[in-house]
Amino acid sequence: MTARLIKNGTVVTAADTYAADVLIKEGIIAKIGLDLTDEADEIIDASGKYVFPGGIDPHTHLEMPFGGTVTADDFATGTRAAAFGGTTTIVDFCLTTKGKPLSESIKTWHNKANGKAVIDYGFHLMIGEINDEVLAELPAIVKEEGITSLKVFMAYKNVFQADDGTLFRTLLAAKELGAMVMVHAENGDVIDFLIQKALAEGNTDPIYHALTRPSIIEGEATGRAAKLAELAGARLYVVHVTCAEAVQQIAEARNKGVDIWGETCPQYLVLDQSYLEKPDFEGAKYVWSPPLREAFHQEVLWNALKSGQLQTLGSDHCSFNFDGQKDLGLGDFSKIPNGGPVIEDRFSLFYSEGVNKGRITLHQFVDIVSTRNAKLFGLFPRKGTIAVGSDADIVIFDPLAGRTLSAKTHHMNVDYNPFEGMQVTGEPISVLSRGEFVIQDRQFVGAMGAGRYLKRAPYAAAHAAASVSKEEIKR
Ligand code: URP
Numbered sequence: 001m002t003a004r005l006i007k008n009g010t011v012v013t014a015a016d017t018y019a020a021d022v023l024i025k026e027g028i029i030a031k032i033g034l035d036l037t038d039e040a041d042e043i044i045d046a047s048g049k050y051v052f053p054g055g056i057d058p059h060t061h062l063e064m065p066f067g068g069t070v071t072a073d074d075f076a077t078g079t080r081a082a083a084f085g086g087t088t089t090i091v092d093f094c095l096t097t098k099g100k101p102l103s104e105s106i107k108t109w110h111n112k113a114n115g116k117a118v119i120d121y122g123f124h125l126m127i128g129e130i131n132d133e134v135l136a137e138l139p140a141i142v143k144e145e146g147i148t149s150l151k152v153f154m155a156y157k158n159v160f161q162a163d164d165g166t167l168f169r170t171l172l173a174a175k176e177l178g179a180m181v182m183v184h185a186e187n188g189d190v191i192d193f194l195i196q197k198a199l200a201e202g203n204t205d206p207i208y209h210a211l212t213r214p215s216i217i218e219g220e221a222t223g224r225a226a227k228l229a230e231l232a233g234a235r236l237y238v239v240h241v242t243c244a245e246a247v248q249q250i251a252e253a254r255n256k257g258v259d260i261w262g263e264t265c266p267q268y269l270v271l272d273q274s275y276l277e278k279p280d281f282e283g284a285k286y287v288w289s290p291p292l293r294e295a296f297h298q299e300v301l302w303n304a305l306k307s308g309q310l311q312t313l314g315s316d317h318c319s320f321n322f323d324g325q326k327d328l329g330l331g332d333f334s335k336i337p338n339g340g341p342v343i344e345d346r347f348s349l350f351y352s353e354g355v356n357k358g359r360i361t362l363h364q365f366v367d368i369v370s371t372r373n374a375k376l377f378g379l380f381p382r383k384g385t386i387a388v389g390s391d392a393d394i395v396i397f398d399p400l401a402g403r404t405l406s407a408k409t410h411h412m413n414v415d416y417n418p419f420e421g422m423q424v425t426g427e428p429i430s431v432l433s434r435g436e437f438v439i440q441d442r443q444f445v446g447a448m449g450a451g452r453y454l455k456r457a458p459y460a461a462a463h464a465a466a467s468v469s470k471e472e473i474k475r
């Protein structure tokens with residue numbers, strides 16, 4: 001039995017900041033207190049450092065086929081980079097194919113992750129259609145497989161997009177099972193029309209990616225999903241919120257008592273639409289969906305995080321190399337693979353831009369980057385906090401260490417960094433996953449395959465209210 005004692009640090013959770021030592025036994029936090037003298041195999045000095053719960057990234061795409069290619073990071077490189085950045089748990093999106101059993105897709109995703117991940121991981125499951133077969137599979141997926149979040153795309157026409165009927169029936173099914181529905185909220189039909197129009201007019205540069213996906217239709221889709229969730233009485237989580245219109249819809253629904261939650265991502269907090277205008281096709285590096293917005297939206301997003309209208313931060317890590325992948329869209333912006341590398345920088349960037357710049361408090365930082373995600377995704381209190389009995393997923397963080405974000409020094413398997421040259425202050429020095437070092441004094445010491453699959457819990461409220469019958473969902 002390995003025991004480790006973290007001494008002299010400042011423990012920070014979503015609720016408290018206090019000086020304490022932390023004793024870890026068999027991967028679990030065994031004791032927290034002042035001046036602990038318990039025997040340990042290893043003493044870790046955390047003087048002058050914060051002792052944070054490990055980051056939980058609720059939104060990643062590793063080894064994912066998309067846009068005619070496959071993301072550059074797999075579960076080995078992606079989770080290693082995540083650990084360098086202070087993240088100890090990810091929840092990745094398992095894609096499904098219409099007409100194929102969901103269980104087959106889940107098996108495929110297990111095969112991608114098993115033996116490769118260096119930190120713990122769970123899966124969300126994409127729902128592209130609802131039929132008798134899907135409805136028959138879902139109870140075991142939620143209750144036995146522990147996949148308690150289902151993802152519906154309202155965009156990517158002819159690829160992932162599902163219609164409103166599918167979204168509504170997914171909400172009904174999820175409510176019955178205690179699962180949460182996640183939506184990519186953009187109006188895919190309108191976007192498709194705008195893309196065809198732009199291309200027909202000879203507008204092929206990366207900036208047209210943003211111009212054909214205006215914020216008003218992210219707001220429209222967010223409001224539509226919120227109303228369907230209200231009607232179904234189901235829990236809804238809106239991924240990658242980018243704009244004032246979407247925040248307004250979420251805030252209005254929350255004010256009415258709808259069980260709706262919103263996530264944003266670092267790229268929308270610090271980058272803006274002008275990056276898509278970079279010359280020599282470099283704008284392609286900044287192609288995300290939804291797109292980067294005009295700069296004034298950033299303040300709206302920060303304020304929404306501060307006020308609790310948005311609650312979480314995901315990386316939406318979906319990395320493609322500039323050379324050989326992003327350039328598939330040379331001459332046609334609609335063929336640029338959507339997404340970017342963010343898994344490693346999510347934690348430090350958010351700390352530096354958020355806490356250091358006074359936009360959020362230290363406790364809000366921990367809540368948004370870790371604790372709230374554990375709660376919403378059925379992992380709390382095993383993950384997401386520093387408490388006796390919780391997994392010893394811990395980040396020893398130097399709030400004064402500064403560095404420059406760069407592709408030259410990052411650990412993601414990709415040839416550019418969208419935050420190239422940005423200075424951050426505050427850096428994970430050592431990172432433990434279930435009590436074992438993954439990063440020690442900035443060096444990777446983890447093991448491929450050490451990460452475990454996490455079966456997640458359904459949310460408690462789901463079983464309370466009377467729900468629409470299975471027969472009604474099937475219709
Ligand atoms: O551009 C993005 N966001 N790529 C990843 C897929 C998605 O929509 O989340």
Ligand code: ZN
Nearest residue numbers: 184240289290
């Ligand atoms: Zn999306």
Ligand code: ZN
Nearest residue numbers: 059061316318
């Ligand atoms: Zn995504």
